[in-house]
Amino acid sequence: MEQDIERYLNNEMTQEEVAAFLNKIDTDPEAKKLLSLYKEMNVVYDQNDWELLDKKTTNQKVQQYEQFLRSDKGKEIANSIKAAEQSYFNEKPFRLTKILKYVAVAAIFIAGLFLVVEYNQGTNTEQLYATYKNWDELPSLTLRDQNSDLTEIEQQFRTENYEESLLLLNTYVLNNDQNVNPQLLMYKGISQLELHKNTAAIDTFTELLESKTLDADKAHWYLALSYLKNQDVEKAKTELELLLEKPTNFKNKEAKELLSSLH
Structure with missing residues (x-):
């Protein structure tokens, strides 16, 4: 046939x-x-x-x-x-x-x-990724800084034009000599995830983890989602377990739920 x-x-x-x-x-x-x-x-x-x-x-x-x-x-x-x-x-x-x-x-x-x-x-990684991703919770890039470049990056991101947002973000970082901006790393990594650039996203969130900023621990959650999207359940579990070491860590409740779904 x-x-x-x-x-x-x-x-x-x-x-x-x-x-x-x-x-x-x-x-x-x-x-x-x-x-x-x-x-x-x-x-x-x-x-x-x-x-x-x-x-x-x-x-x-x-x-x-x-x-x-x-x-x-x-x-x-x-x-x-x-x-x-x-x-x-x-x-x-x-x-x-x-x-x-x-x-x-x-x-x-x-x-x-x-x-x-x-x-x-009982492990549908794509479905779990779609269920637990929530980009609306990302902090605004322009809450304290009315920089027009950052406004455009966020606007493209919020309208799910991730390719343009990532291009503008990379250009902005290249043209601005500054310390690591954890929020920009989050926007960058998520844009890469949504563009199916999973390995690049993992590298970006690893950079966030190693940034020693106040937002560094959030990288465990985003790394877990990245590994989940990359069909690597065991590494996703590892990141979630690291996140759960402190009850006050970012997305602690969601991490427990997600980890339970992966067992």
Whole structure:
């Protein structure tokens, strides 16, 4: 069935074959679901460059797989599959675009397995991340300083234009020789998280942790969320446990709840 779907989506069928295929789809619910999944995959993946595209998909499973593949762990798996594919097929006269598409299917399948395992263990990291992130609680960058650059950074951040906010923030830090600003580090790290730059976010929050400022301990909470988004449950637990060493620490109540959900 998968080969027929591939031929149909690539316009490789005769009119008679198309008619027979569509009749099969109309009478087979499972085939219809599979066709829908393949169509959604074509929206999400660039079969020529094997890249995730910035397009919306309505299929919930594909959305979950896409989220996983955007994580560092997902990218590592995808790159490993791609490398294996290239090694094997370099000596074979196959059509490259077709092979890449099958690699995308394989990567999604593997991602699905990881998601099923996470779900069965009662640990849906993406859902927990979405539940516990609350950027509205971030302190304003311009509460005491009416600097127009900071105003623009915060405005872009609050409207979820994280890419522009991060660009402006990096430019501001580059042009202003000053001590470490913990609030800017929080805005920077969160922007990186929302842009799926999980490793960079972890580096930023580690810098916050090592800043020895009054806000340094908050880094444990943001690091926990970063590791959670990166599918690294054990490191997320470690950060939450460090946060709970002092009852007065930032997000103490939420840390207890989240840690309980991860056990």
